[in-house]
Amino acid sequence: MSGVRVLVGTRKGAFILTSDGKRDQWQVTGPHFPGFELYHVKGSPVNPDRIYASQSSGWFGQLMQRSDDGGLTWNTVGNDFTYDGVPGTHQWYDGTPHPWEFKRVWHIEPSLTDADVVYAGVEDAGLFRSADGGATWSELSGLRKHGSGPRWAPGAGGLCLHTIILDPSNAQRMYVAISAAGTFRTDDGGETWSAINRGLRSEFLPEPTAEVGHCVHKIAMHPSRPGTLFMQKHWDVMRSNDGGDNWHEISGNLPTDFGFAIDVHAHEPETLYVLPITSDAHHFVPDGKLRVYRSRSGGNEWEALSNGLPQENCYVNVLRDAMAVDTLDECGVYFGTTGGQVYVSPDGGDHWSAIVRDLPAVLSVEVQTLP
């Protein structure tokens, strides 16, 4: 029977949760790298035993780890993320120019076709690529040099490139999202980039429909429909049917359209999941109730999923990289909370249970479906 391996990054280490296809009995290993922040841990789709991890510390900086045996052992790989050329300035919180400075790796995206190729999204926002399994990194600086860089500004978490989506049908196309700059697309493998934010509206901007400056929290795509994108923005859940050229709102009947995480069912490209958060002032779920919302119509009509989730006195957050789906026949959905719980639904969201309840605050959740 096939199984799953859930890779969990937390504020104080990484954990690996494994189960067979039933997903009701779990083995837990960790903490790996105890005491460090693990912003993201993700495996290669080409070689699932190759896993990359972003390990950082306010004291000791950024480290990158790689496992070639499914997380049993790890080796430190390259951590030199030097921007290409003179990086210049972006906007600071008060609108003044601020020098670009590398802080940490937020997101790792292994190639769909080559286990040695991997992308890293970093703070201050930039996109790096390694072609040697993480030993060395080079910036794809066409993104930062798009021309709008001096107008990018940090969100509350920093000026971070947190989403990287590789188009499975076109090796030259990829998407990235940056808080708070917006969404960008390349059609030439990362050499040149276009801002694709038409249709987004952000009231905190002097010009709410500006080309850049939007606080996009996360983008999701179903691999069978690479031209269709779904977005959880700071406020608003959005959809594009044309590769990001135009966006329209699909928040519909959500109790709040603020949130971080968004994902798509593995086998139903019009089934979406979001986890509404009260507001940007109250980074916890509404009404003390932990509820995932599912749309089976590509947005606008949403149903609350709460079976097995706490429905009183719950005040956790779910961060942007902390939701994932597996690809088993009955799609599993997973998310982790800032309260240290990791939940699984083995039936597409109808029933939930906690795999673990008392980890450090969860930063990221990824799932590998194993043969």
Place this chain on the structure above:
Amino acid sequence: MRPPSVRVVLPSLLRDLAGVPGELALQVARPVSQRTVIDAIEATYPMLRGTLRDPATGKRRALVRFYACEQDLSYHDADTPLPDAVSLGTEPYLVVGAIAGG
């Protein structure tokens, strides 16, 4: 004759990362300075590269301090020779994570 080893004490997180239970004992190029000590740390324990100083700028990380012989050497020039007691191995070179975060 081989010069005496330089003793280095790391914070616990970095000891764990390097897989060493206690003090390091390093052969360090002479004259012994903070730069040559950190060069030796990174050469012997490559998993620690960039943890004490920024790999791009070479500057000490803001929340890392360097002490020896009851002196704070954090702001000393990296190429200034360390006290003889450090180069002779009678006193350790201390890498300290600043108390921060409550």
